[in-house]
Amino acid sequence: xxxxxxxxxxxxxxxxxxxxxxxxxxxxxxxxxxxxxxxxxxxxxxxxxxxxxxxxxxxxxxxxxxxxxxxxxxxxxxxxxxxxxxxxxxxxxxxxxxxxxxxxxxxxxxxxxxxx
Amino acid sequence: xxxxxxxxxxxxxxxxxxxxxxxxxxxxxxxxxxxxxxxxxxxxxxxxxxxxxxxxxxxxxxxxxxxxxxxxxxxxxxxxxxxxxxxxxxxxxxxxxxxxxxxxxxxxxxxxxxx
Numbered sequence: 001x002x003x004x005x006x007x008x009x010x011x012x013x014x015x016x017x018x019x020x021x022x023x024x025x026x027x028x029x030x031x032x033x034x035x036x037x038x039x040x041x042x043x044x045x046x047x048x049x050x051x052x053x054x055x056x057x058x059x060x061x062x063x064x065x066x067x068x069x070x071x072x073x074x075x076x077x078x079x080x081x082x083x084x085x086x087x088x089x090x091x092x093x094x095x096x097x098x099x100x101x102x103x104x105x106x107x108x109x110x111x112x113x114x115x116x
Numbered sequence: 117x118x119x120x121x122x123x124x125x126x127x128x129x130x131x132x133x134x135x136x137x138x139x140x141x142x143x144x145x146x147x148x149x150x151x152x153x154x155x156x157x158x159x160x161x162x163x164x165x166x167x168x169x170x171x172x173x174x175x176x177x178x179x180x181x182x183x184x185x186x187x188x189x190x191x192x193x194x195x196x197x198x199x200x201x202x203x204x205x206x207x208x209x210x211x212x213x214x215x216x217x218x219x220x221x222x223x224x225x226x227x228x229x230x231x
Contacts, residue, residue, distance in 0.1 A: 037222075043204055045159065045222035091158055103172065106158035 004107035021077045023092030033095040040088040122223035139190040139207030148190040151206040
């Protein structure tokens with residue numbers, strides 16, 4: 001069973017539009033971690049944010065914001081006033097305890113294309 | 117220095133070749149990882165090293181052989197690979213075992229093509 005669902009395979013927007021990338025997760029653990037990573041065409045995975053299961057505060061970092069809702073098991077990511085440089089694949093990941101370690105499971109990713 | 121450096125960036129090898137991928141970090145991280153990523157797929161964990169010891173092997177075929185010579189270096193030795201092994205191989209590191217509870221840093225990856 002897929003633990004992290006990113007239902008949007010590809011999103012295409014025009015520059016300056018706001019865009020929200022959805023992430024729904026599934027876990028029975030009470031302690032877990034959620035992540036968002038950005039993967040530009042160069043291939044490197046860029047860490048964006050980490051959230052633990054006890055911290056439901058939403059976070060804003062510049063044009064990026066994240067909405068964590070345990071009631072709906074969602075951890076959505078919004079980019080405000082999108083730019084061409086935001087074009088990338090975005091991965092949501094869930095990390096659960098496994099033998100004392102926390103190893104993440106990645107969603108399938110959402111490819112964001114921002115047109116000028 | 118917050119970089120994870122992977123070499124080479126691109127590698128083409130024949131099915132009878134032996135090659136190695138290298139990964140280096142100087143952040144004092146004690147956990148290092150190899151991931152495999154096929155085109156349009158998410159990264160899949162292969163190996164985890166914690167304090168220079170192999171702690172997780174995700175049932176990876178023996179034609180992939182990891183090695184951690186010291187706390188800064190991680191190698192992946194390749195032998196008798198198949199064309200389906202062509203992928204982006206990503207190395208990552210974090211302060212402690214498990215990416216979940218600490219920020220993870222990824223390298224740019226090695227794009228491997230097996231011919």
